Amino acid sequence: MESPALIEIKNLKTHFFLDEGTVQAVNGVDFSIHQHKTLCVVGESGCGKSVTARSILQIVDQPGRIVEGEILFHRPSRSDNGSETTETIDLAALNPRGREIRAIRGQDISMIFQEPMTSLSPIHTVGNQVTEAIKLHTDMLDDEAKEHSIELLRRVGIPRPEERFDTYPFELSGGMRQRVMIAMALSCNPALLIADEPTTAVDVTTQAQILELLEELQDEFGMAIMLITHDLGVVAEMADDVVVMYLGQVAERGDVDSIFHDPKHPYTQSLLKSIPRLGVSRNRQRLDSIRGMVPDPYNRPTGCMFGPRCDHFMPGRCDAINPPAIPLGPGREVHCLLYEEE
Numbered sequence: 001m002e003s004p005a006l007i008e009i010k011n012l013k014t015h016f017f018l019d020e021g022t023v024q025a026v027n028g029v030d031f032s033i034h035q036h037k038t039l040c041v042v043g044e045s046g047c048g049k050s051v052t053a054r055s056i057l058q059i060v061d062q063p064g065r066i067v068e069g070e071i072l073f074h075r076p077s078r079s080d081n082g083s084e085t086t087e088t089i090d091l092a093a094l095n096p097r098g099r100e101i102r103a104i105r106g107q108d109i110s111m112i113f114q115e116p117m118t119s120l121s122p123i124h125t126v127g128n129q130v131t132e133a134i135k136l137h138t139d140m141l142d143d144e145a146k147e148h149s150i151e152l153l154r155r156v157g158i159p160r161p162e163e164r165f166d167t168y169p170f171e172l173s174g175g176m177r178q179r180v181m182i183a184m185a186l187s188c189n190p191a192l193l194i195a196d197e198p199t200t201a202v203d204v205t206t207q208a209q210i211l212e213l214l215e216e217l218q219d220e221f222g223m224a225i226m227l228i229t230h231d232l233g234v235v236a237e238m239a240d241d242v243v244v245m246y247l248g249q250v251a252e253r254g255d256v257d258s259i260f261h262d263p264k265h266p267y268t269q270s271l272l273k274s275i276p277r278l279g280v281s282r283n284r285q286r287l288d289s290i291r292g293m294v295p296d297p298y299n300r301p302t303g304c305m306f307g308p309r310c311d312h313f314m315p316g317r318c319d320a321i322n323p324p325a326i327p328l329g330p331g332r333e334v335h336c337l338l339y340e341e342e
Contacts (some may be wrong), residue, residue: 012069110185127165
């Protein structure tokens with residue numbers, strides 16, 4: 001049985017209005033994030049993954065803004081008699097600087113950014129920054145917040161957390177800084193953790209440790225995870241559901257087994273064919289690659305966004321029709337005219 005939806009994104013459009021023109025960074029995205037599940041969002045650089053994540057928290061950099069769509073957050077809560085209830089909030093309709101969205105950020109929805117050194121203040125200690133988040137969203141006193149922070153640092157695998165509490169970010173390695181970011185993100189037990197390529201800046205060994213840590217913490221805290229990554233190996237290991245994005249739109253979405261074993265969209269198929277495989281190198285064959293380049297964001301193609309790079313391109317159709325979502329089964333859909341019913 002599928003768990004209830006925590007976040008429902010419907011026709012989300014986030015555009016950047018620049019002097020050179022309008023960049024449609026996210027242009028009509030639909031998907032859901034379910035409670036206690038991991039959703040992986042994959043795609044090439046510039047496809048709108050990070051902007052989608054930032055739109056959920058209303059932290060899109062200027063001059064970008066949400067111009068259309070809904071981000072429905074089904075916020076778990078408890079009534080006065082102790083029974084569990086759900087409050088639905090449209091995050092896209094909130095004021096980005098308002099009190100309501102500021103209460104949600106860090107408490108109900110947290111985010112781990114791609115590069116921890118740019119996310120942590122270099123002039124404040126690690127402990128100061130973790131306790132700030134705790135004191136902002138809870139009623140803990142200074143001593144309680146410090147004790148909770150040290151326990152969080154210990155939980156995410158930082159050795160001697162009592163000493164690390166008073167260190168500065170530049171005194172820590174990249175892996176340790178990322179663990180501090182995870183501790184900060186988990187400080188208020190969020191319902192959703194957004195991880196934007198959390199292992200890009202660390203080595204392979206540390207990457208494996210951080211991903212394993214995220215899985216352990218998900219089991220312990222029962223949170224949902226939205227993981228943004230380029231690494232399809234990470235997707236296969238971590239994901240329950242997968243969303244494949246291309247040029248601001250969803251190309252395909254479904255459960256991880258369906259995406260890997262029966263990909264439908266030509267873009268998804270091309271991504272999977274480009275993965276190196278053990279034993280294939282003996283034949284000295286070149287890896288498959290996707291021909292062409294991602295189009296200029298100021299000069300988007302008409303019709304299907306992937307059309308100019310697609311081996312199944314149909315003139316007169318793919319360059320004229322933007323493919324709608326075609327359902328393939330429960331929780332599975334593809335945006336491709338190849339699967340359109342006659």
